[in-house]
Amino acid sequence: MSNAHVMLGLLSRGQQHGYDLKRAHDEQFPAARPLAYGQVYATLQRLEKQGLVEPVTVERVDGPDRTVYALTDAGRTELADWLDSPEPPSPYVSNPLAVKVTLTILAAGEQEAHTYLRRQRAAHLDRMRDYTRTKTEPSSSLPQVLAADYALAHLDADLRWIDTALQRVGALTKEITS
């Protein structure tokens, strides 16, 4: 996923200038890093060169001139193609927690690995409590709730792994120290 595609998506609601796009982005995607205006401007220029967006008018309100952009037909096709194709499911193969468990067993022993996992579990659960609070806050917007849900689901996946690992520390210790 690229910011360029996100810009195309946001422009599908109608022509907008860069500042509006930045604001819409930050509001719709509260979990994403807020866009810098310079980044938006550079992306729009690149998209214009590719023929995916075009400037339609320049707004002169108080302050600087603002170029208003719209999707071109090519831009619309590009957006539709992108939206139609599923993102590659991320395999999350690198697991820093597993690395730490193995190294703790090697450096300190089984009991310490167990203790490490218990602490990690507590730390994960603390984060889950924070996100749960965000979710239940009546003032949270639906995008914020969904972002918290996403974080919670991933933390929960880690936590399930931690629970399984806790039951297997003994067996793992035997295997890697034999």
Added chain:
Amino acid sequence: MSTASGEKAVALSARSLVYSYGAAPAVKGVSLEVARGEILSITGASGSGKSTLLLCLAGVLAPDAGEVRLGDRIISAESESERSRLRRSQVGVVFQFGQLVPELTALENVALPLLLGGARRSAAETAARTWLERFEVGGLADARPPGMSGGQSQRVAIARAMVTEPEVVLADEPTGALDSLSGELVMNQLVRVVREAGTTVVLVTHDARVSAYGDREIHLRDGELDPHPADLLDAGVS
């Protein structure tokens, strides 16, 4: 909520609880304290003794050893009939498995604890209706449990646990049978209502996402409490 000394008032506590169904104890010396207004989660693997512990806290089971205190009363020392009276008036319980009376409507189910406590029918039904509405199942007042979805009957069961406005609610896997969105809606409502009422809650679950609604978690393993990780000696690599 604090006492004059600034300490948190303890709503419910257990000391060295032991309970056995047969030869091997299912709960082996558990001690805990729940502060007033606190939501405490109890997690642990299947068979670790969560439900047994909760039933002891609720006064449904009488422990073989140790005591359960509700406020300043030692309920584990009370007679069976006194425990069940206390349970009706001061403790709300949501059980893990089938608990609504299938022959009664949702309204009658929720009104039941008040009627058993001696309330007049009209007053009991008015209160029951209010609690059904609070959990957004007011429309089901005349429905009977066999015709309800899992989430609906769970909401009715929670309304029934809260209708006496108990100091303490004990809930065993309140969302166990629900998909994650329905479970979340039930939890959101439960937490909103108990926070408003200042109710103390003990929440048994094997699901970390449910546990995260609590203020604090304790973990059971083979009938014993795991020490909190913060209390474990710093045994890491130094």
